[in-house]
Amino acid sequence: MKFSELELFCAVEREEFVPYFQPLVDLRSGKVDGFEILARWMHPQHGLVMPGDFIQSLETRGMMNGLTVSLLKKAFAAAKLLPDTVGLSVNISPMQLIDPTLPDMLYGLAHEASFDLRRLTVEITESALFNDLELANKIANELKLRGMRLSLDDFGTGYSSLLHLQAVPFDEIKVDASFVRSMSTNRQSRKIAASVVGLGESLGLRVIGEGVEELIQAEMLIWQGCDLGQGWLFGRPMPADYLPSFMEQQRPAAPAEVVSEPPIAVRSIARSLEAHPAERLPQLRAIYDGVPVGLAFLDRQLRFVNVNQRLAEMNGLAVEAHLGRKLSEVLPETYVVVEPYLKRALAGESIQGVIVKRPSPKPGAPPIDILASYSPAQDEAGEVIGVSVAIVDISITLPFMRSARQSSTGTQARRLFPTLPWTIDTQDVINRASVAFQKLSNAYRT
């Protein structure tokens, strides 16, 4: 849609531009941290017009300050509906950032509305910095002096992000939606996305993932160290009137309370967070450490990437003593015994339920029998990236199973030990491994 200068001018004058609010959510706690203000034009004829149809026209005509003033007046008024702890983020165009009147303008608006400027974050895209880095930096510093926070928007898409990060005192980066989208696509994209998130994190900046539409993306962001997320998964941009009911849904409902159905336009964050990704990591960790099976993941070089508490105990070492080190260095004698299985798994073969006699971690003690599974872990392209290992110590149960076998092969053993997930035949070969055990040994993959 193309609009004439007069139309745009009148729209600013008549205050037809309104702020929509999209939540920024703490990925770990699920709490709303703030809202980004996104411009919408309530056009008398065309209805709701999106920023893609007017921002550029306003920019080329030098009318962006008019838009920002109009939006912030309404947004600061709407902020009275929000708790003090919830912030607002506003987008500032390149031209505005080299306008020396910007800090005073923002200060004036906030002062008039009694809005604490420490609650305001100014989002700047990289292209905004490209033209005159020195002047932009000076104005950015003035904004900070007045208490505002600075955010580098669309991070990763600009020309020289690193230079900008160094030159301007940013408080946060917003990882562009294109990285978040590509995260679940393939390993290469995931690695790039992880580096972008990791860079912000290592510089001590808050990192926000943009365009989060799926739970898997939110989970990956958490694993990569991202703090906050923004996207349809957590809520679409909404008009000010929706803010109270949206915030109301953030409160955990009392058991007897009847919760009415939320408006369709407002995605219920509470509902989407029922299985919030933040809670999944500790849950998985607890399962991983609490399960009565030794679990480990070895990379292609057969280095320990991860080990659970149980396996560490079986090896007579601390978890940390394994991490990053090769199996051949940590347990040289065991390595000799299990190497053939590991090599087969690295070649893509899944080996389930073999009995292996391995040296005891206790000096002088006899070897111990373990029941082991070695499963290849593959990436999206089917490339083997390591081996997941699941081990149960069966030194105590094996003799019972052998004697049981002599009476009526396996059946007796199952009757005697109903919880045992496998039975063996006369050659000590597993003739029945339970689905649960196989699943368990397959479960731990990257």
Ligand code: C2E
């Ligand atoms: P942005 O600053 O990168 O804002 C995020 C955009 O992504 C918004 O588009 C938002 O609606 C959209 N979005 C959020 N979550 C999702 C998601 O999960 N999936 C998808 N597909 N999209 C999502 P919107 O509102 O159309 O705004 C587009 C751009 O217009 C903004 O991009 C910003 O650069 C600009 N803009 C909007 N309001 C203003 C303003 O007041 N001033 C300035 N200078 N620019 C503005």
Ligand code: CA
């Ligand atoms: Ca933005």
Ligand code: CA
């Ligand atoms: Ca953005």
